Amino acid sequence: MSEPRHLLSIDDLDRAGIERILDRAASFAEVAGREIKKVPALRGRTVVNLFYEASTRTSSSFELAAKRLSADVVSIRAASSSVTKGESLKDTVQTLTAYDPAAIVIRSPHAGAAQLVARWTDAAVVNAGDGKHEHPTQALLDVYTLRRRLGALDGKRIWIVGDVLHSRVARSNILALLRMGAEVTVSGPPTLIPRGIEALGCQVAPTLDRLEEADVVYVLRMQNERMHEAFVPSLREYAARYQVNAARLRPHQLLMHPGPVNRGVELSGDAIDSPQALIAQQVEAGVVVRMAVLYELLAHGPAGPGEAAALEAAPEAVAAA
């Protein structure tokens, strides 16, 4: 498990593997503080971003991460590609493989899409979200953000609140946080908590009555369409029972959200804007963690450049400076 070829699921990483990526991300964070933010680690190599779903922060942060590692980046969105002409995922991947990419980053509305892509290409595959299954880089950046704030997560109590049923972020976070030694409780309307979720090792709380126990409150996005599907009778009732707001939040608690936020639904404005909220830090962590993931999969190991090279400024960037 120490040297995975792909990042398809948090299950591809043990605790040491997660820590190695987070430590690497921390070293890239130093680079990010410099005026020239680029390093030459992946110079001459190609990273393909293949996004079958709308995404702002994930796609832009993967693109930026690859560029800061000096890779050539091709970003493909479903709406502007032959995908809309009915080309199968397999044919698309085989076409892209002709460009000899070092990595393919894939976002898909279907569970297991990243696994399939890994079967069809020699490139390293990074799962940027597959259906309601997993979103491992989101979980890594969340753990990174929390570790920076809290240090080790052993014994920390983390509540994940909201629509767990439809959330790949929840699933990857449950796995990653448990692996890091945290205690995880999921809470939300019983219609939005999947039957059998406790088998992952988390607790289930049907109400927020014990929310004060939490060290960290991780709030999930509540999508409007869930109301039309009758998972909740109304967003009004949902907000009354499950909205995390200043009244429910204790001063010692940290607040997280994967974005984009439905202000006034799952989170109140006062909670979002409170100093307890780490939402901006999560976005910031996205780039360095995704740099670290690409670096670990592509540049690390015997063939890749060594430790020092990773943090050197790219020659062209130096020249430009």
Next chain:
Amino acid sequence: MNVQRLFHAPAAPAELLIRGAHALDPRTGLDGPHDVLVRDGAIAQLGAPGSLPAPDGADVVEGEGLHLFPAFFDPHVHLRTPGQEHKETLVTGTAAAAAGGYCGIVAMPNTSPTLDDASGLRALIAQAEHDAKVPVGFMPAITRGLAGTDLTEMAELRDAGALGFTDDGRPVVSAGMLRRALQYQRLCGGVLALHEEDPSLSGHGVMHEGAVSARLGMEGIPSISESTMVARDAALAAYEQGRVHFQHLSCVESVEALAAWKAAGAQVSGEASPHHLTLTDDAVLSLDSRFKMNPPLRTEADRQALIAGLRDGTIECIATDHAPHARHEKEVPFEEAPMGVTGLETAFPVIYTDLVLPGVLPLGLVVERMTAGAALLDLPTPQIAVDAPANLVLLDLGAEWEVGARGYASKSENSCFEGRTLRGVVRLTVAAGGVVHRTPIEVAA
């Protein structure tokens, strides 16, 4: 009126002496090495090993060390004809049946167009009389277009050769509709075979609802979507004194409902598939679409309940629900893939390897359950008895083979056992008196 209900291409009647194979027919009590002589396509004589002389022109098969059973009968397969011949045809589907040791299979009507009128049935029968290696029976739809709103012309269909009726692939959602079909059954006969699923509970589910679907974030099909319909339809059958057969049972609650209604005197029967008897939803963790079928693979407790039901007779027979799909249709993300797996070529070997060899089920019981589907549809049961038509399968239970290593007789390759090493190689299949499959004994180099 004596209507023919199984159809196949004409084949030369076998003239065959199978020498010294261990003949096992649980219904006649036959269980030991015998010579079996087949003349003009019928079993002519049984004798002690080595006692029967080979008549002139008879083909002699050395059966020592091999097992001879009545050939299997599958009440539930999809031959995809007409309309989806890229998945399976009558030629390839019956070749798969022959390779699996079957002497009879029953094709489901969810074709394109749906098999729901007598002219369609007559055309398919004519095609089977030309193409089918192994006898095939047809079950037209209960409702036109499988839409659940209008009965098919069941009486005319029965006269044209329909074995029974089913909307397989879909449930008969409306209880009132099924009640009409049960009432009409009194006029025309024919079992109603039911795919049980309450769509308001199964929704867009793609796998069993439980810990694995929670882990994978995939929409689940809860067990109760099946079992509540089994209970409802058994009650309807009892009320109308009709006869229903429950297809591909998959969960504890369904087996319990079936047992309860049998005890209450309802004319109900059930089948289980080799995949539900040997696999659980843990297999779906691979995200491999070859483990996607409806009903889905469920939990170990469900699997054990099916085995117990098969053992105690609550579940009468093993049926494959052979459901071929083309490679490109299955090579997509799990949620997008069509439901269904092939089964005819692996059914007996997988049951033998996973359930008989470890001592879970006795061999004789498995042979009985692999052949019992015929009687459920009012057809003669294949048997090893003098004067019976020759319906025989000769197997090497000691030989191993790797599923898929040499391809498949089926046109499709969506086997959930691909790559598994199984015990039990079919050496010879005789169906309706003709030799339909023969595997040469390999000589080690």
